[in-house]
Amino acid sequence: MTSPTGTQAVDRAAQLLREVVHCPDAVTFTELATATGLAKSTTSRLLMALERGGLVRRDDHGGFRPGEMFVGYAWRGGAEAGLVAVARPFLDRLGDVTSETINLGVASNGMVEQIAQVESTYLIGGTNWVGLSVPLHCAALGKVLLAYGAAQLPPGRLEHRTARTITGRAALQSDLAEVRRRGYAVTDEELEPGLIAVAAPVYSGGAAVMAALSVSGPASRLTRDRIQHVAAACIAQANALSAALGYPPQREGAA
Amino acid sequence: MTSPTGTQAVDRAAQLLREVVHCPDAVTFTELATATGLAKSTTSRLLMALERGGLVRRDDHGGFRPGEMFVGYAWRGGAEAGLVAVARPFLDRLGDVTSETINLGVASNGMVEQIAQVESTYLIGGTNWVGLSVPLHCAALGKVLLAYGAAQLPPGRLEHRTARTITGRAALQSDLAEVRRRGYAVTDEELEPGLIAVAAPVYSGGAAVMAALSVSGPASRLTRDRIQHVAAACIAQANALSAALGYPPQREGAA
DNA sequence: TCGCATAGTTCCATCTTACGGAACCGTGTT
DNA sequence: AACACGGTTCCGTAAGATGGAACTATGCGA
Structure with a gap:
């Protein structure tokens, strides 16, 4: 028993x-x-x-x-506060594995709001972004939220942030399709020069994505090969978090 | 025990x-x-x-x-679905007491969204408003949500619906103060000619109002005296619902 | 650095409390 | 009208829950 x-x-x-x-x-x-x-x-x-x-x-x-x-x-709105707390251990684990900056984001009126963060252990890393909102289309978190229907792109022009920012809607759509295909999103200096991030979806209900988990770091460290590896880790923790929130398939009693 | x-x-x-x-x-x-x-x-x-x-x-x-x-x-968004279900018996009771149309509403981007309704037993009564959104400033539900900080008035002019609609912001503010003072809101043909409604706040957390409960009927039936009575019933059920959601003071175990 | 106090977990003998099979009720079905 | 189905109540049994005390861990003050 x-x-x-x-x-x-x-x-x-x-x-x-x-x-x-x-x-x-x-x-x-x-x-x-x-x-x-x-x-x-x-x-x-x-x-x-x-x-x-x-x-x-x-x-x-x-x-x-x-x-x-x-x-x-x-x-009572316990949701958000609770999410951060439940997510914390997964963020930490991802931080341990990658040593980079980890963020948890949700959609909040047409932007991504970062609701939790783990600092990079490197000296060169992200500053504190908690509470900061960034545009959906040029952030890895945002792309995930868009790709899985957790956010809608606001009307109007897509803001141009760097030379690489995707500002065409068609181009963005195909990028999002790519995100869905491989299960994670990448922003390669599209938000800020020198900044690369990957993000994976957090499921929390049948097929609904409610949040996204990201790893960000300088282009110098997040090389092509390493992105693969980091993305896998990111997906793994995002899935684990999804599971903790209750909804992968079904569960039985067992440890 | x-x-x-x-x-x-x-x-x-x-x-x-x-x-x-x-x-x-x-x-x-x-x-x-x-x-x-x-x-x-x-x-x-x-x-x-x-x-x-x-x-x-x-x-x-x-x-x-x-x-x-x-x-x-x-x-997973259980909140809204759950609220309707939990609220149902209270709406029914209020319907029994007043025989008028009962509505439960929440704020949803600058409007009141009616999420549940009990039909009047009279032939002349409300039609089905579930899913319908109405402006905050000229609905009893909306006034409650505004008065208790559960909704913010969108910028721009206050839409003119009837001759009695309050369209001045200052006038509205003083009306809201009145709502807070007496604990319920009234709209007297401000949304539609001949339609009167009263509404009371549903608390769901410390002091936070999350929803409102209303009784609406034709001006012919909701006379000045009857409004007093109906408002009291409305407040009673709204409070009961608040209690069911968990948060008045504290509770002990006892039936 | 060393106790002491505070906070929480594990142990264990006792017996209360939960268990499940079967009987029983209420409802909708053919 | 009788039946099958879904659920609740009964009741004897024993297994699981109980609470006091012993024990461990952690933080605090001296």
């Missing part, structure tokens, strides 16, 4: 809860019972306890959905 | 979880133990189980915060 140490009631309840919360739409009693392999009676009692605690709610047709505690939390 | 029927482990865990989720910032182990009155050992075991289940997370300094399950849910 998967009972590390005497608390299987709560573990089982959490298991049920996970099913309910993960599932985009209502889950039925029987689905829960079979999914977790618990006896009907046990399932019933646990669900009633969860309901009592406001963790689960049953809709008109008996389907289960996340309860007031979840809804209240979401409305 | 408050154990309705054999599941106190889960009930206690839910109690702990509630403390953690309700609290805007991290909660310490000891605070939890004392707040719930559980033995240290029990608290420890339960928290470990919750942590294992991804319901709770401990930050660097040992403080407890809502875990990945909450963050993931919030990021």
Whole structure:
């Protein structure tokens, strides 16, 4: 059994809860019972306890959905603060692996907002960009958000930042297609001369991308070969973060 | 004891979880133990189980915060869907009491978006407005959202809808002050001739208003006296909804 | 540098509490 | 009307949860 140490009631309840919360739409009693392999009676009692605690709610047709505690939390805007905290270890790990500057960004009215950062261990590295917003089309984070539909390009001309900035919409579209194809984005001195960044998508719901994770550094260090390597690491951590947020395929109980 | 029927482990865990989720910032182990009155050992075991289940997370300094399950849910946008579901019974109750059209609205880029509705039982009543956005300054919902800082008035002229629409910013400000003073907003044929509505704020976090609840009907039925009465009912249900979302003062375990 | 206090985890004997099979209820179906 | 299905309640059993105390870790003051 998967009972590390005497608390299987709560573990089982959490298991049920996970099913309910993960599932985009209502889950039925029987689905829960079979999914977790618990006896009907046990399932019933646990669900009633969860309901009592406001963790689960049953809709008109008996389907289960996340309860007031979840809804209240979401409305209180815990999301962003929480994301940063949940993401931190993954950023750190990526920082350890690459030694470069790591950023987590989300779309915020037509720009990328960087919401968390890990400093490079090199002397030459990024300054602190947290809170800073940059245009979508010339940042690796932004390209990812655009490519996966987490942001829409604002109307108007695409701002010209460097000689390499992509300012044509058609050119940008084909670049985004490329991003989708290989699973990560690159900006090669398109935002600022000498600055290269790669970014990968963070999934957080069926197929929805909510945030992006990037590695940035000077062109001198991020050579063609190294970009491949860094991109792989970036994708790996982005995926791990996605998993932590709940939504890859489905999960069972096991460590 | 408050154990309705054999599941106190889960009930206690839910109690702990509630403390953690309700609290805007991290909660310490000891605070939890004392707040719930559980033995240290029990608290420890339960928290470990919750942590294992991804319901709770401990930050660097040992403080407890809502875990990945909450963050993931919030990021998946469960908020809006959930709000409607959680709110439904309150809307229904308000509908029963007033027999008028009930709406739940949130701010959405400079407008009020109606996200749920209960139809009037009268033949003359509102049509279906769900999904419809109306200007903030001439809707009762919008005035509430403005008055409590849940929405900002977009720049530019205030659209003129009827002879009574308030189009002066100063006049609107004093109306909003009035809203704050008495706790509810009224639009008296300011959006559409013959349409009167009252609305009250839905709190969902410390002092933050996230949504508003309204009662609308024809001027013929919503007379001056009746408005008082309806407003009281509206406020009552709005408060009840706020409570359901978690955040009035604090709660203890008791039915 | 060394205790001491504070904070949290692990142990363990006790017995309460959760378990699951079966009986039971309520509803929608043919 | 009788049935199948989905869910809740009952009840004896024993397994899991409990809390006090012992123990470990960490920070604090002297």
